[in-house]
Every structure is written in C-alpha cells, then in structure tokens.
Amino acid sequence: MAVAAVSLTACFDLTEQAFNRIEKENFYQNEGSVKGAIASVYYTAEGSFGEYFFYLNEFSADQIAWRVWNGGQWGWDNAEKFVLSSHTWTSESVIIRNAWNNTWGAIGECNSIIHDLQTIDLAAIGVTQEKAARYIDEMKTLRAWCYYNLFEVWGGALPLNTEVTSPGSRLRHFLQENLAVHD
C-alpha cells in the first residue's frame, strides 16, 4: 500500500528542478557562499558600469571621441560610443541603457545580500556576527557608491530603496511612497 501511495504521488509530482542553479534555500552553506554573492556584485560593477561611467563622462564632453570604427581588431563598436560624442543618444542607446540597468542591478544585489545576512542563521553556516557586519558594511558602501554614480549622471529624484521585495502588494506600496534621494 505504501508503495502504491508513493508511486501515486510521483505520478502527480510537479516540482521544478534546475540543474545548473542552486535553489535559494540551499545557497548559503558557508562563508564561501557569502563571498560568492559579493563577488557577483563586484563583477557586475567592474564589467559594465565601471567602464561605462567613464564613457558617459568623457565622450559627451570634448576631450575624447571614438568614431564608429577606430581602427584595429576591436575598433568597430556599432557607433555605441559615437552617439555620446555626437549627442545623438536616446534612452535606449546601448551604453546608457546598460549603465542604468547594471548599476541598479548591483544595488538590488547589495540589498539582497544585506537582507540575507540579517535574516539567515549565521551560526549554521559558520560566519561570525563580526564578519557578517563587515560584509554588510562593504555592501552598504558599494551601494552608496552606485547611487552616487547614478546621481551624478541622471540627477536627483532617484527612488531610494533599501528593501528586497517581490511583485504584488509590496510593489504597489512602494510606488505609492515615491521616495526621493537625500544626500
């Protein structure tokens, strides 16, 4: 009977499995996991917006310009940088869109890590309170640095958010609040 019951549940089991991912509840296993989450934030920051903020600042001024094809193996960039020099960008231009998306993504990841470090069982994964506090400070600093860069390029009236949320009611609440940045 037990065998029949087990196979019956297997006939209707719809749990989704992801083989190249880690389920959230299993992610934090030791200090290495925390470092992994932090490494992702630096990677996002380094790969995209580090380079792009330089472009946003310099190409739209008149000290440097980058033509559509500047010669050499890596010289063709489909005019991604030229639109900044010629002031013909739109909100969808590659460098502007990616700088915006990636910076906010980094902020979101920082929020997520801060929230996780404040809520998970640190003792179970072998991380001391003091180490966790240090990581939280590191994330807060990085988050502020992201906000600073955004503020520099896009100006004030940025929504300040330090919470992690999921769609639905929290979002409606958030939109109603309509926060602004204080420096």
Add this chain to the structure above:
Amino acid sequence: MKRIISALTLWLSLTVMVFAQGGYQVKGVVLDSQGPVIGATVMEQGTSNGTATGLDGDYILRVSSPEALVEISCIGYATQVFPAKEVPATIRLEEDSEFLDDVVVIGYGTLSKKELSASVVQVDSKDFFRGTTNNPMTMLTGKVAGLNVVTSQGSNPNSGSDFQIRGATSLNAGNGPLVVIDGIPGGELRSLSPQDIESMTVLKDAASASIYGTSGANGVILITTRKGSKDEPGTAHVTYDGAFNVNFAKDPIPVLTADEWVRSRRGTDYGYRTDWYKALLRKFSYGHSHYVSVDGSTKKGSYNASVNYKNSLGVDLVDAREEFGARAALEQRLIKDIFQINVSLNVRRVNEEYGNDGSFGTALTINPTFPIYNEDGSYYQPTAPTNATNPVEAMLNKTANGQRLFATGAVSLKANFIKNDVHNFNSTITYSLDYNDYKSNNYTPIESHDKYWNGYEGTASLNYSKNWRNQLEWLFNYSFHKDAHHINAVAGYSYQDFNSENMGMTNRGFAYDSILWNDIGSGTARTENPAQAGMSSGKSLSKVIALLARVNYNWNNLIFVQASIRREGATNFGEKNKWGNFPAASIAWEIANMGFMSGAHWVNSLKPRFSFGITGRRGGSNVSRPTYGSHGQYYMDGEWIIGYRPASNENPELRWEKLMALNFGVDFAFFNNRLRGSLDLYDRESPDLLYNYTAPQPPFIHSSILVNVGKTQNLGAELSIEGDIFAKTAVKWTSGINASVGYSRIVTLSNQIYGASYIDMLGTGGLGQTSYYYRYTEGSRIGQLYGYQAAGVNEYGDMMVYDNEGNTITAASANAAFKRYIGNTIPKLFLSWNNTIRYKNWDLNIFMNGAFGHMIYNNRRAGNLQSSGNANVFRSAYTTDKNVREYGGVVTSYFLEKGDFMKIQNVTLGYTFVPRQKDILQSLRVFLTASDLYTFTGYTGTDPALLSTNGLTPGVDNGTGYPETRVVTLGATVTF
C-alpha cells in the same frame, strides 16, 4: 469500356444455388457510367442464392417469389435493392464514395467524418504533394485552409519550414502548432520519411485541440504513420518508392556587371572580371531518395517494416544532407483477441554538411573586379572594409557539419474487457521514448579571413545536445451503440517529461589543419588567451501531467455533441498555479439527414457546427521561484571567487497563457459529394500573455520580469471548396480552392501592476541605432510596420518624410515622434488553387498558391543605394532608386512594396498502372514533377513566397540571397 472487377474471385466465392421449380426469374444488365460491370453480385437478400454478372454485365437469377428482395452490389459502388418484380432491365450502379464514413484521427482517438463537430481537416497521403520535400510539412502547403506553410530556402536541404495555424496570438510563448506523431506529442517532423506518413490531421479550433491542454493553443497536427496492412492474413506487400530530382538555380536580383561597375562606382579596378554569384553554385545539384517497405498481415495481427535512404545536394557548393532511416511496427492480438500488443520503432541518422549562406549576399555586393584566387593559388583576401571576406573562401575554406540521431520507440498493451454489438470497453497503456541528439563540428583553418581580421590561427568548436522525452499514457475507451444512440468516450492519465542536456567547447590556435576539431584540447588559446576559448554545459527537465476525458454523442446521425476536459499541470508554473482546467464543447446538426430533407437528394451533407474551447501555452522555466546562478568571477582576498546571484526576477504567480476560441462552421457536400467543402468563422482570444516587462530597479535585481499580462485577439474565416467538375466523362477534372482571411490585434498590454505602452520588435540594426520595424501598442494590428511616411526625394538626393503637421523634412533629421504605422505585412487573403485532371491512367495536377493584400519592406533595396557602403549594388540603385543619395538609415515607406503574389507551386504528371493479373505486380505509378516554377508578383526583392508571413514580425526582406530554385523530380512507386 469493360470494367473488370476481380471477376474470378467473386465468381468462385459465390455459392450458386438454382431453384429448379417455381419462383420468379429476374434478368437484366448491370452498367456503370462507362459500360457493363463484370462480376457484380446479384443476390436474393437474406439467402445464399445469387449469381455474378458476366462479360456483358448480364445476369439471370431465379428467386423464391416476385416480392423477394434482390440486392445488386459490387466493391466501389453503392448497393441497390429492389423487389424482384420491380428490378429494372438495366441497372445503373453509382460509385460509392465513402466520403462521410471516412475515419478521421482526432486527439486520443478516432471519429468518423460525419460525426465531427469541431474544425478538423484530414489529408490522406494520396493527396500529398509528390516531388522532393525536405520536410514532410511542405506536403501540406495549401491543402488546409488556415494552415500557412513557408519554406524560406527550399533548395537548401538543411533548412526547415515555419508553419502556423490561423493568426499569431502569443508574444513570447511561440505560435507554432503542436506536432503529434502516432499519439506522441512534440515529435520532430524530420525524423520521419514522407513515405511513412499515411495521413495528417489538422485540429484547427480550440475545441478539438483543448484536449492537449497547454500544448494545443496554436492548433495541432496529428500525423499517422503507416502500420501493417489489413488485407487477407498471410499476405504481404512490398513497396519501393524512389525519386530523383535536379535543382536549377534561378537568376539573382541583378547587380552591376564588372564593366558597369568600373564606369559608375567608386573603387579600384583590379583588372579581373568575376561572376561571384555563379562561382558559388554547384555545377549539378541533385538529390535522390529510395524507400522500401513491407506491409503484411498475419492471422492475429499485422506488421510493417521499412528502410529508406535519401541524399540531397544544395544548390550551393557545400550544403548537403544524407539520411538513413528504418522503421518497424508490429501489432499482435493474443488470447482470443482480448489483448493486443503494439510495438513500433523508428530510427533515423542524418549527416548534414554546412556551407555559408551569407556568402551569397556578399557575392552580390563585392567588387566584381577582385580575383577569386591569387597568382599563387591561395584565396584572394579583400583588405577593406572591416571583416570583408572573399565569398568563395568563406564558403569553402572551412569544414562544418552536423550529425543527428532520431530514435522513437513505443510499446502499448490493450485489453478488451467488453466487446459486443452494444458495449465496447477497453483500456490501453502506452509507453514511448522519443530521443534525438545533435552534434555539430566546426573548423576554420589557420590561414583564413579569420586570421587576417581577428588574428585567430585556427578555430575549432564542438557542440553536442541531446533531448529525450518519456511519455506514459493510460487510457480507457468506452463506446455504446444502440438504436439511435452512439456514444464514444475516452478518459485517462498522461505523463510526459522533457529532458535535455547540452555541452559545447571552442578553442583556437592550432598547428595542423588536417586534425580539424579532433584534438580540441591542443589549442593554445586555452592557456595563453583564455578569452578566445570557452566551454559550457547545461541540463534541463520539465514535466507535464494531465488527466483527460472526452465524450462524443451521436444521436441518430442528426445531432453530434462533443465535450472534453483536461486537467493539466506543468512544472514551469508558480506554486499556486501549477494546475489548470481546459474544457471544450462542440455541437453539430446534420441537416441533410432530417426528415424534411429526404426529398432533396442533391444535399448529401449540410452540417452547421459550433464549438468553444479553452487551451493554453506554457512558457518560462525556472523563473517562478528564486534560484542562484553563476555570474562571473572576482579576485577577492587573494583568490578568484565565482560570483553567484539570483538568476532572474522570480514570479511565483507565473501561470499559463490562455487561448479561448469560438468557432462557427458549416460542412457541406452536394450532388453525391461532387461538390464538397466547409466554411469556418472564428474568434480566438488570448489573455494572460507571457512577456518580459520592465521591472523597476530597485527593488528588482534584473531589469525585466516574465509576467502574465497582455491579451490579443485573432478573428478570421476560412473557406474550402472542392468540386468534381467533370466526373463521368473520360477526362475527369477536380478543382478545389482553400482561402483564408483574418487578422490579429493587441487588445491590452497592461494591467494594474505591469504596464507597457508599447512593445518594439525586430531591430533594424542600424549604426548607433536602437530602432525597430514593429511597434505594437494597445489596439494595433499584428504586422503593422512602424516608420516614417516618405514624401519623395529632394533635389540633393535626401529622402524626405512627413512630420506630424504634413510638412516634409529630411529623413536623417526627422524626430522619432513623426513615426507612424505605414503598412501591414500580414496578407489579407491566403488563397490556394488545386486542379487534378485524369484521363484513363494518366493524371495531371497543377497547384497554385498565393497571398494578397500585404506589404513587404524591401530592406535589400535600402541596403543597395548608390550611397551604400558596398562595393557593388543592385541595378535598382541606378534605375528605380537613382535619385536617392541619403535616407538616414530609417524605416520609411519608400521601401515598402506590395507583396501580392501567385505562385505556380507544383505541376505533376503521373501514370498509374494496375495490372489485371496481380500475381507479379500490384500497382506501378510513375510521376514527373516540376516545383517552384514561377511566381507572378510585382515585388522586386526575394521571391515573396519564400518570405515569412507567420509570427509577429513577418514581411521584412533581409534576404541572404540564397538562390531560389526550380526543381524537377522523376519518381516511381511500385507495389508488389
């Protein structure tokens, strides 16, 4: 003309008893439309007293009394019965078309055609296109109203077709129909040989497709393969089917000749005169296929086995495809027919050779005075612009191929619990495994254009992927027949899982070309230049589980009702929404069988029907719950750490897209089925559409999230008519048309939480631009192009466009706010016309296919203006477009052209020979087919019949220039 109908067999199988005394004598002649019928049976009904007609169709029969019923019958004709004293001296037999009693395959069962109340069309193999096909789906082109099949590169044997039933209604989850092969959903069409297919049934409306749940929203194509024969036990037939085809390339869009180029274009004359396009064509492009099958029946079962081989060469120098296939199917009944076992196995191996389709586009625009080879025999390498290649070198100076394996096996056990005239109850368990894998290999040599432009000295890459599906199905079938009530019911459980694994690797920097990719680890890039090497792998699994039930009720052949429900769950969806219900119902009324219609003999069938159903679509995997995925690496505290972050914004509310559809139709058959057809009107609405909406950051980590928001609607009508215009004469002519009209539009794109005022699709890819051909807003129709309205060309050669006040301004300086809808690329009318003419043993089939009322954006012309950066351009740059110097790279109505076309798709001449003595040969058919003969159109770009008219972004001609071809096929089918 005498008709010989197995006279010998019939004569011997009759028991002839003659009453010596008394009774009543009946005598006369039996004829059909062409003359005497030999071997027709004339017998006294209810007895074994009978005779057969002789060589002149004559007979004499003595029956018991003048009131005794005399029955005259013959295979292929409708039976006639008269009281003995009323038997006419000359009896005329009418051919019996079993049209309405045909059995049609529907999902999870079969139904006779007369009982259908939903929109279902079946096409049998005898009506398929003959001639060479790369894909069994092309055999259905134009055969079913509402099914649109487009093959964009017919002569490249490795290309596929895209097909769609009715209009596009999904933004993200796909619009292609489900393919079911012998009851196994999701099969790969190209795993079958076209000769294996016995029939294809198209389920067009939601009522017939909803029994497939979230797989059925775009319609379903059911494919039934040949199984053993149902002839006399112990007989077997062997069939050979072979064909040989030759492909002829059509001329490309004309470009400047080398001398014209020297005169009119800027560029250096290198002194050579090269016809680059011709240099890429194979001298003799042909293909051949061979198929042998054995169909047999045994005392308690039947079997079928076949092997086939096919080899096709593309029109270009390299593309080729070789296929080896084998199939076997066995049916065996056991234990007094209580149990039945069916086993089938289909295996296919495909070897593909790849060329470089982009080379044709380059061939048209390259400097025609370049040589192909240098003095020393090596390939000439152009030095400008960046990434310029020698098209012959790009196509030949590499090795790229792929190997595929398809294997499908199924085993089923059927138990008949009750089987009598009234009740029939049985159950079937089927397990099937569908497996396919694909390995692709690619090697670019050390000396190549890759080295010149990128510095790579040899590139090798390998990719391997495999997919397999397990399916278990347990069905219970019950049918009940008594008096006027006929019930067919099916209920059951279905489990499917979809597995896939893949891996790939790339490396560069090799020492010997001849090793190709077979020692990929030896490349220097892996250690010296890791950015130039790479490896990846992946794996996924998803499941669909369902309980289903359906009832068909036929009352007195007058009212037909069908109701079905499927409760299905899929792993893709969020926790709260895993399961859904998909109901459907339909009803039909056969007016021709009503009492008040008994006088109207000319109406064989007039059946209005109405159906409603809800189906759905699945989409998105691993996005309904939080999962962490790898994201780069960073050097921290003295070591490299792999970054991990949530892989997507999760949406626990994720659920299926719905499709709710109403269908009203009428099936009709008049004049003894000489005129037959159907009309359908439909309204399909698709709410809860999945799409990636912008997610506000913060609080989200990623910039988009997959949510169910929008809604689309598709309205349309289909008409299908076929008539035997000349049926009784020596030369018979049957003609039929299939027509469909319809459109789709976006109803909403926003809800309370997520909104989009527009969705852009199909980027133009211009320099520094992020502009799109399509912008869909609420209320806009699918297929509406979005761009500037052209207002001619000014004196300087600048393209002028209209702004929002009616003034004109140069395109290059126009503001994006001036864009508007400039035309629709989805045809208003799809029409196909099929004609079959028969004379004795000859038959001629002419098939034409067309679409009308749509525009095509000729982006090829836009890239071939006098001011284009290309060396060579189309001649249109100096003729039609000679005044245009600068158009700003924008989407403008100047390049819109009418896409209306009518194509002579297929002309087939065949000869069928059926011998009188069937001891050596059963039948022989020989045919000659010419395909893709000519397209009547005003459009100046790629053949409009090859441009897609399906999906959400059709009608933009960015054609690669792959040659269009005409194909001539000679084939034969012999049955022993």
